[in-house]
Amino acid sequence: MNIQLVLLSGLGFLIFTGLCLFVLFKVNKSNLSEKSKKAMMFAIVLIITAFCIFIFDTYTADHIARNTVTKS
Numbered sequence: 001m002n003i004q005l006v007l008l009s010g011l012g013f014l015i016f017t018g019l020c021l022f023v024l025f026k027v028n029k030s031n032l033s034e035k036s037k038k039a040m041m042f043a044i045v046l047i048i049t050a051f052c053i054f055i056f057d058t059y060t061a062d063h064i065a066r067n068t069v070t071k072s
Contacts (some may be wrong), residue, residue: 008011009055020044
């Protein structure tokens with residue numbers, strides 16, 4: 001596994017999450033209806049969750065593929 005790729009992915013995730021939290025803060029301060037605010041918050045949380053699952057799945061599959069002992 002490429003260590004630089006893992007570190008850059010982690011940094012990218014932190015930046016992405018920070019951007020999402022900034023958007024949530026701005027949405028919360030906006031004049032949108034409460035229903036719209038809740039929908040935006042839910043959508044952003046789903047996006048962050050999907051991103052976490054994608055990263056975890058990618059690195060887990062790579063780790064399993066590298067460390068699997070094949071039976072002959």
